[in-house]
Amino acid sequence: MNLVYRNFKLDLREDGIAIFSANRPAVKNAMNIDAWKEFHAFLREAQRDDDIRVIILTGEGDAFISGADITEFQKTNHTDVLFFDSTDVVQLIEAGRKPVIAAVNGGAYGGGFEVALACDLRVVSERAVFALPETGIGMIPGMGGTQRLCKVIGVGRAKEVILGGRRITGPEAVELGLAMVCVPPEQLMAEALRLAERIMRRSPNAVALVKRCMNLAYCTDDATGLMIENLGVCTLLGGRELDEGAAAFLEKRKPDFWSAHERREIK
Numbered sequence: 599m600n601l602v603y604r605n606f607k608l609d610l611r612e613d614g615i616a617i618f619s620a621n622r623p624a625v626k627n628a629m630n631i632d633a634w635k636e637f638h639a640f641l642r643e644a645q646r647d648d649d650i651r652v653i654i655l656t657g658e659g660d661a662f663i664s665g666a667d668i669t670e671f672q673k674t675n676h677t678d679v680l681f682f683d684s685t686d687v688v689q690l691i692e693a694g695r696k697p698v699i700a701a702v703n704g705g706a707y708g709g710g711f712e713v714a715l716a717c718d719l720r721v722v723s724e725r726a727v728f729a730l731p732e733t734g735i736g737m738i739p740g741m742g743g744t745q746r747l748c749k750v751i752g753v754g755r756a757k758e759v760i761l762g763g764r765r766i767t768g769p770e771a772v773e774l775g776l777a778m779v780c781v782p783p784e785q786l787m788a789e790a791l792r793l794a795e796r797i798m799r800r801s802p803n804a805v806a807l808v809k810r811c812m813n814l815a816y817c818t819d820d821a822t823g824l825m826i827e828n829l830g831v832c833t834l835l836g837g838r839e840l841d842e843g844a845a846a847f848l849e850k851r852k853p854d855f856w857s858a859h860e861r862r863e864i865k
Contacts, residue, residue: 601643605633607658608640614651614856615794616644617787623659628667629709634684641690648859651802652794655691655717656701656787657710660725665708668735684709685741688716692813695806697797701790702726702768703783712741715750718809719793720777723786726768728776730760749816751776801839801855 601608609617618640620627629637644650657663666684691698691713700706700717704725711728714720730739730747738744739760747756751774758764771777781789797805807830815823834840838858846853 601636601639603636603640605629605636606640610650613795614649614798615654615791616650616652617654617656618644619655620657620661620663623657623661625667626661626664626705627657627659627710628664629684630667630669633667634687637687638690641687641694644696645690645694650696651798651856653696653698654701654787654790654794655698655713656703656790659704661704661710662700662702662706662726663710663713664705665710665731688712688741691716693810695802695809697794697805697809699790699793701786702728702771702777703786705729708732708739708743709741712739712743712746715746716742720771721786721789721793722768722771722777722780723783724768724780725783726771726777726780728759728766728771729763731763733760734763750774799852799855801834801843801853802859803837803839804834807833 603621605620605622607617607619607621609619611617618637620629620633622628622633641653644653697719698717700714700720702714702720702722704723704727706714706726706728708730711730714728730743732738732740732743739747744756744760747759750756751759755774759766766774766776768777768780772780778793779789811823811827811830814826818826839855842855842858843853
């Protein structure tokens with residue numbers, strides 16, 4: 599990847615894990631329009647780069663992403679929002695073929711919480727705090743927070759968070775099913791990397807299709823969802839990754855899916 603980032607740090611590891619860190623610690627990693635554009639450009643390029651297998655999102659300093667940069671609100675007009683919508687970022691996270699893990703190291707407020715919700719998996723530090731405070735400043739969550747939070751923790755709890763201004767701590771996030779695990783801050787990245795490495799042992803095309811099928815489960819009836827799942831099975835039949843997986847099973851060895859990987863356009 600040849601992109602240069604002013605608002606993020608990118609660590610492209612040799613094993614195929616990309617760690618993308620919000621890097622505006624002076625403002626708790628609050629996001630201005632330029633930062634959202636960089637985020638969008640990275641995600642778009644990462645989907646095309648076969649050297650990237652799993653993405654980990656995190657933040658520098660003591661925050662994950664603390665939402666929108668409020669100082670920009672009065673300078674931003676409706677046209678700016680129309681021609682660049684930060685919802686495009688969360689849509690790329692959720693709909694992209696690459697698995698995305700949120701390693702939430704600190705405050706995840708507003709848009710930062712919504713970014714984490716769009717990720718496939720979330721691991722959190724004991725210092726993590728989630729909140730959607732928009733109604734307190736005359737706004738509402740605008741990047742899918744009203745929709746995704748209901749699906750993850752239930753409508754009642756989601757209303758408590760959004761209407762009542764409740765904050766969710768790291769340990770509470772696990773109790774509510776928002777996060778997989780809560781660990782001390784110094785163990786967070788190791789935990790995220792362990793999870794990423796487990797995913798990378800699976801078939802990349804199967805992972806991409808499973809991600810799509812499970813996302814569509816939210817918005818389809820059972821019959822449609824089962825048909826989509828069946829079409830996914832048909833898509834993978836006869837592929838080199840399935841051949842490798844079956845051969846490895848019979849030969850009692852670990853499969854090498856990436857040597858067998860064939861890019862199938864799962865959009």
